[in-house]
Amino acid sequence: MSHIKPIRQVTVIGTGVIGASWAALFLAKGLDVIAIDVSLNAESSLRKFVLTAWPALERLGLTPGASPLRLFFTSDLAEAVKDVDFVQESGPEQLDFKQELYGQLDALLPPDVIIASSSSGLPMSQIQLGATIHPERCVIGHPFNPPHLMPLVEIVGGPLTSEATIRRAQDFYRSLGKQTVRINKEMPGHVASRLQAALAREAYYLVAEGALSAADVDTALTAGPGLRWSVMGNMMLDHLSGGPGGIEHFLQHFGAPLTASWKSLGSPELTPEVQRKLSESVRAEVGTRTIEELEAERDDRLLEILELRANAI
Template sequence: MSHIKPINQVAVIGTGVIGASWAALFLAKGLDVVATDVAPNAEASLRRFVEAAWPALERLGLTPGASPLRLVFTPDLAEAVKDTDFVQENGPERFEFKQDLYRQLDLMLPPDVIIASSSSGLPMSQIQSGAASHPERCVIGHPFNPPHLMPLVEIVGGTKTSEDTVKQADHFYTTIGKRTVRINKELPGHVANRLQAALAREVYYLVAENVLSARDVDTALTYGPGLRWGIMGNMMLNHLGGGPGGIEHFLQQFAGPMTASWKSLGSPQLTPDVQKRLIDSVHAEVGSRTIEELEAERDELLLGLLELRAKAASLG
């Protein structure tokens, strides 16, 4: 890797749900953040988000010098990126918009400033076509929502992204506590969303076919494999599932039955009738709880798991 460039100031372009969450995390890691968005009331919404997220970030541990006061907002793109060391772009998932944005950024920024996109839907090979002079510094840095809590970042280069850019981005995200995965091929949805989609397809099929309710399928996941997935991934759990023989024995024992079971997996069509069945079943599970109450429950349990994982890592 070439010389690692220090990152002290980050420009956050787009301050919707993802951009605001990124901004809160960067602030918690002791960085200066200059955010920009042309939406009405964007600054007020961003500052409210950071204020609401700060107690959770304090609980997870702030970097010395971290402060919400290090947040600057400007609606002017050129002003936002004037002195930045790194750009985290969170604009709309529209190719024409991103191509024009990257054209502007390519002209405004020194060639060594990385432009990382949070995009989950557009490949970097298309996005970076707007950056005619320096497409090599453009890369996908796709977070898992919400970025200020969820550690995962998927790093995907486009056809013109340099290996040094990938390594520099990986180093930056890792130094602020993220867990990165390098994706070697561009695929729609990258990887984590594809894994979610595969599971969601079977969940919707089971509920739509009245095999079980939304409540029971969620219970089956969260008190079954979901508990284990919060500790180890599928491949490591398969290795343990093979007993003393490990993954070799697991595949010898289960490859046949497992591949046979794939043939019975569902491919539901989300027709209006199927969607109504899913919606009715979810509302039966939700009961009188509000979205805000459910979000608080989710975040409290997530913080507990993150704290437990951090404790285990410190002991290891």
């Protein structure tokens, strides 16, 4: 790659839920953001989202010079990527769309500008086939929702992605305060969503079987393992469960009952009847609260946890 410039200007392609959240984060970190989205009312929706998210970002701490006024919007791709230092693509999860887009970006951008995709499911090995000139600068930078609050970014390269691109992407996301995980092998859904899916499968099974309500499933998680997972992950907690002998003792003494329990885990089919049971149980937990109220509650609690984690460092 050619001379590497500092990243000061970022283009956000696609300003839906994920793209808008990325834009708010980049702005909070003192970057210039050029956003592009051809959807109706995209610009007004984006600016509204940024202003709504700004108090939370102020609470977490803004970089000097950060301002929503550093957001620019266009519907022209060439204009959106002119003089840009990094591209965060959050467009539709359609492979043909992304391949065509990456071909256009590849032709417009200097070879040292990274094109990172927020894709939650499409593999970079397929996406980067559209970038026939410099596929080595294409990488997955998959956030956890909402990106302006959640620290996690999963980084996955395709077979044509260079090591330099992966390292630069890691450095950039970490400079934003993100915690990155590098996935060395392409996996459907990457990693965090797979872990989440495994838990969701059992949660749905328990509710569908009438073992307990959706509210009690959520309480069992948030008051039990979820509380521990907010400070340590599964692997480290298993190490602690082994006592002085650590993970080796845990595997030797708890491995057999653990694998036996796996055999009893459910594999529910989301038939209309199961969906009805799940919906009724979740609606009972929701009560009269709106989506907006629940989102605000989620984000406020996330902020409290993030502040506690920051103070503990």
